[in-house]
Amino acid sequence: MLSGVLLKNTLPHRGYALLVDKVELNEDGLTATGYYCIIAENNPILQGHFPGNPVFRGVDVIEIANLTAACLAKPKLKEGFALPILRGLDGIKLRGTAKPGDTLVAKVKLLQEKNGLIFTFSAEITNNRGEKIAQIGKITGVAVSQDQIGA
Numbered sequence: 001m002l003s004g005v006l007l008k009n010t011l012p013h014r015g016y017a018l019l020v021d022k023v024e025l026n027e028d029g030l031t032a033t034g035y036y037c038i039i040a041e042n043n044p045i046l047q048g049h050f051p052g053n054p055v056f057r058g059v060d061v062i063e064i065a066n067l068t069a070a071c072l073a074k075p076k077l078k079e080g081f082a083l084p085i086l087r088g089l090d091g092i093k094l095r096g097t098a099k100p101g102d103t104l105v106a107k108v109k110l111l112q113e114k115n116g117l118i119f120t121f122s123a124e125i126t127n128n129r130g131e132k133i134a135q136i137g138k139i140t141g142v143a144v145s146q147d148q149i150g151a
Contacts, residue, residue, distance in 0.1 A: 001022055001023070001024050001025070002022060002023040002024075002025065002071055003021065003022035003023075007020065007022065007023065007071075010023075010070075010071055010074055011067060011070060011071065011083070012082075012083070012149055016044060016045050018067075019036050019060055019063045019064050019067055020034045020035065020036050020064055020067045020068060020071075020106075021035050021036055021037055022034070022035050023035075023067075023068050023071040023072075025071065025072060025075075029075075029076075029110075030072075030109060030110045031072070031107070031108065031109050031110070032068050032069075032071060032072040032107075032108050033068070033105060033106065033107050033108070034064055034065070034067060034068030034071070034105070034106040034108065035103055035104070035105055035106075036064050036103070036104045036106075037102075037103045037104075038056050038098060038099065038100050038101065038102050038103070038104065040100055040101075041054050041100040043100065045057075045060065046100065054099065054100055055097055055098070055099060056097075056098035056099065056102070056104070058094045058134065061094070061098060061104065061125055061133055061134045062089065062092065062134065062136065064104055064106045064125060065106040065108055065121075065123035065125055065134075065136055065139060066086050066139060066141075068106045068108045068123070069084070069108045069110075069119070069121040069123065069139050069141060070083055070084055070085075070141065072108055072110055072121070073110070073113070073119045073121075073141060073143075076110075076113055076116055076119070077116050077117075077143050078115060078116030078117050078143060079116075080145060081116070081117070081143035081144065081145055082143075082144060082145055082146040082148075082149055083143070083144060083149055084119050084141030084142060084143050084144070085141060085142060085144050085148075085149065086139070086140075086141055087140050087141060087142045088138070088139070088140035089136060089138065089139060089140075090136075090137050090138040090140075091135070091136060091137020091138055092134065092135070092136050092137070093134060093135045093136075094133070094134050095132040095133060095134060095135065096127070096131050096132055096133040096134075097133070098127060098133050102127040102128060102129075103127065103128040104125055104126070104127055104128075104133060105125065105126050105127070105128065106123055106124075106125045107123065107124050107125075107126075108121050108122070108123045108139075109121060109122050109123070111138070116143065117142065117143045118140070118141070118142055118143070119140070119141045119142075119143075120138055120139070120140050120141075121136075121138070121139040121141070122136060122137055122138060122139070123135070123136040123139060124136075
C-alpha cells in the first residue's frame with residue numbers, strides 16, 4: 001500500500017493536486033485501488049462548485065483514477081523514466097455525484113503496456129456507499145523523465 005511519505009515519493013503532486021490518500025497495488029500487478037476522502041464542505045477544492053450544495057468536480061474524479069494508474073505503472077516503467085503522464089482519455093461516463101463526506105474508490109486495471117513507455121488502463125470510480133460515480137474506458141499514459149515533470 002502507498003500512503004503518506006511513500007505515496008509522495010511515488011507522485012510529484014502536492015497540495016490540492018494530490019487527489020489520492022492511499023493506493024493499494026494488488027499482487028497481480030495489473031490492478032490497483034485508489035482512495036480519496038472528500039472530508040468536509042469547506043474543503044478548498046469544493047469552493048464555488050456549487051455554493052450551498054458543494055459537488056466534487058468530474059475532472060477531479062477522473063484525476064483520482066489517473067493518479068492511481070500512475071502508481072500502478074511506476075514499477076513497470078523503463079529505466080530512466082519517472083512517471084507516466086496523461087495523454088488520452090476515451091469512453092468517460094459520469095454517472096453520479098460525489099459530495100462532502102464521500103470516500104471515492106478508483107479501481108484501475110492495466111489493459112496494455114508497451115516497452116515500459118506507453119500504458120493503457122480502464123477505471124471505475126464508486127463512492128463508499130457503492131454508488132457508481134464514473135467509468136473510464138481508456139486512460140493512456142506516456143512515460144516521461146524526471147526533468148520533464150520538474151520534480
